[in-house]
Amino acid sequence: MKYVNSGEGKVPLITLIAILSISLTVNLPGLAISPILGKLDQVFHHVTELEVQLLTVLPNLVTIPFILCAGKICSQKNQIFVLGTGLVIYTLTGILYFFASSMTELIILSCLLGMGCGLVIPLAASLISQNFVGEARTKELGMKSSLSNFSIIFATLFVGWVAALDWHYSFFVYMVPIIPLVLIPFMTNKYIGKHRIIDSPASSSTPAEAATAAKPGVAAPVPAANVNSTSPRFTGKKAILLLVGIMVLYFLITYATDMVSYYLPFSMEHYHFSTDDVGVATSLYFAGMTLGGFLLTRVLAVLRKSTFQVALLLCIIGLFMVGFLHAYWSFIIGVFLMGFGYGVIQPVFYDKTSALAPTRQKNTAYFSYLLACNYVGIAVVPFIIGGAEKIFKAQNDPNFAAIFNGCVLVVMLVVAIIKCKSFVFEAESK
Numbered sequence: 001m002k003y004v005n006s007g008e009g010k011v012p013l014i015t016l017i018a019i020l021s022i023s024l025t026v027n028l029p030g031l032a033i034s035p036i037l038g039k040l041d042q043v044f045h046h047v048t049e050l051e052v053q054l055l056t057v058l059p060n061l062v063t064i065p066f067i068l069c070a071g072k073i074c075s076q077k078n079q080i081f082v083l084g085t086g087l088v089i090y091t092l093t094g095i096l097y098f099f100a101s102s103m104t105e106l107i108i109l110s111c112l113l114g115m116g117c118g119l120v121i122p123l124a125a126s127l128i129s130q131n132f133v134g135e136a137r138t139k140e141l142g143m144k145s146s147l148s149n150f151s152i153i154f155a156t157l158f159v160g161w162v163a164a165l166d167w168h169y170s171f172f173v174y175m176v177p178i179i180p181l182v183l184i185p186f187m188t189n190k191y192i193g194k195h196r197i198i199d200s201p202a203s204s205s206t207p208a209e210a211a212t213a214a215k216p217g218v219a220a221p222v223p224a225a226n227v228n229s230t231s232p233r234f235t236g237k238k239a240i241l242l243l244v245g246i247m248v249l250y251f252l253i254t255y256a257t258d259m260v261s262y263y264l265p266f267s268m269e270h271y272h273f274s275t276d277d278v279g280v281a282t283s284l285y286f287a288g289m290t291l292g293g294f295l296l297t298r299v300l301a302v303l304r305k306s307t308f309q310v311a312l313l314l315c316i317i318g319l320f321m322v323g324f325l326h327a328y329w330s331f332i333i334g335v336f337l338m339g340f341g342y343g344v345i346q347p348v349f350y351d352k353t354s355a356l357a358p359t360r361q362k363n364t365a366y367f368s369y370l371l372a373c374n375y376v377g378i379a380v381v382p383f384i385i386g387g388a389e390k391i392f393k394a395q396n397d398p399n400f401a402a403i404f405n406g407c408v409l410v411v412m413l414v415v416a417i418i419k420c421k422s423f424v425f426e427a428e429s430k
Helices: 013-024 034-043 049-073 079-097 103-131 134-162 167-175 178-182 189-195 207-213 236-257 259-270 275-294 296-324 328-356 360-379 381-391 400-418
Strands: 003-005 009-012
Touching: 003 013, 009 013, 009 189, 013 103, 013 134, 013 178, 013 189, 049 079, 049 103, 049 360, 079 103, 079 167, 079 178, 103 134, 103 328, 103 360, 134 167, 134 275, 134 296, 134 328, 236 259, 236 296, 236 328, 236 360, 236 400, 259 275, 259 296, 259 328, 259 381, 259 400, 275 296, 275 328, 296 328, 296 400, 328 360, 360 381, 381 400
Parallel strands: none
Antiparallel strands: 003 009
8 A cells, every 4th residue: 555644654545545635626616607608598598697797696695604614513523524515416416417408407506516516615625624634734734735736737628628519518627526525535534543643652642552553564544633643733813803804805816816717818909818718817827826836845945934925925016017017928827927926826725724623523623614714715806806996987997806806905915015924925924
């Protein structure tokens, strides 16, 4: 059996693969619908604008309460059951999509999809946090972020291709949850406890476990009390306040950079670029996010405590390139820089959340709060920018969204530089 480093010993490679496979599913809701939005009136007669809006918005809105629900109900004993339930709902909904014959059915299925995905999302990060510590945890959280963003690139290309054959084929993308569903047995506490190898007796949670782990190569159970083998750096109200600070930052950065999904097509089309050009630029945004997560440990090794500030600066440069420069190369480079910066920051926030959580149950709850902010940030983009356009009388300016959000991040960067020694803004959270 092959093993990988967990930061306090080793866990089976198949366990890591199983846990990381969950990340392939978390960003998929809505993707299969997007290619057919432009021709829904051809597929279904008398489609209203409200129905189209419900079809695109409901999955994300329904996901938010179920993310929080997962954080509330999950414990060490039932978290795999919750994960399995979410994946089953997710998969069955994907199958039912093939038989949908009306807009009402699509809307109902979109809600079910949001429910299943919401139960899964916090556990994709929490299971990594529970089974890895230190640099190993940082690395795997970077991989988790990278894979979740890579799945968007793959799914977008796949859906765009098969939708041209038959709009029902788009829903094949919702079969991806079958992969982690099949691999669930390798994520259970029983399996990990049986096959996990503890390097040092000091990392066991009881004298009996320490005696067992003292024998080289002998598997020991996973400590149940704490997320990490070391004591939490912050506790009580201090930890809660720091978590709130991280949540606010995550919300703002997600909101600021996700303007790509809403406003980049309008901006590029205003400057006479084709839909193919828009597709390439959008793909490079997610490619940047994928690369940022994949290279996280190397970036941290080079930039160290200034990682957050530099990554934030890249997002700002990217936004201003999109807002002020309107050549094809500036759009391409700008969105890639935004994606790379966000791809670095995202797993750093995951790592900080892991460091704040004192127990396994709190770990999942903390991640549910953080990840809910992500989906809220995505959902409110058009509302915040729409309100700002009215205030600044810029409704017809195709560049306003990028410039306005760039200014929001400039303010955040100033605060991040002033508070660079704060736990919230430093990159080394361990």
